[in-house]
Amino acid sequence: MKARVFVTLKNGVLDPQGEAVKHALGTLGFDGVNTVRQGKMIEIDLAHTDVAKAEADVTEMCEKLLANTVIENYSVEIG
Template identity: 80%
Template sequence: MKARVHVMLKNGVLDPQGAAVRHALGSLGFDGVEGVRQGKVIELDLAETDHAKAEAQVTEMCEKLLANTVIESYSVEIA
């Protein structure tokens, strides 16, 4: 199975990388961009074949390592 995890800073948390991207886009003439939030995508190849077990494993991975749940939120997709 494949899993995809999307990790983003929570709303209200300062995103300096997003601000830098927004500024750079403005410098390149893309003036209509009012905000940018930058995150990360993590793709995992899993040996697990049961969808529910795979989702539970990836959620545990996120809670323990892949996301800093104090300042980041995450979503999990299993395919």
Template identity: 75%
Template sequence: MKARVTVMLRDGVLDPQGEAVRHALGALGFAGVEGVRQGKLIEIDLAATDPATAEAEVRAMCEKLLANTVIERFTVEIL
């Protein structure tokens, strides 16, 4: 079973990497870009066979290691 985790900064938290990308896109001629938020995509192979168990396990991974829940939010998708 596979899981896909998307980690993004919470709204209101400054995203210097996203701002650097937005600036670079403007310098390359992409004038219509008003904002960029950059995050992480993590794919995990799991031994679990029950989707509910797998999701609970991945959520625990996110809360303990994969995401800084103070400034980041995450979503879990079981594939």
């Protein structure tokens, strides 16, 4: 069973990398880009097949390691 974790910066946390990407997009002629926020996606292949257990496990992984909840939000997709 596959799980996908999306880690993004919380609103209000300055994202200098997103700002730099936005600037580069402008240089390439892409007008009308209001903001760019950069995050990461983590794909996990799990041995078990119980969706509820997978969700609980991956949530715990996020809390303990995958996200820094001081500055980041996370969301989990199973399957």
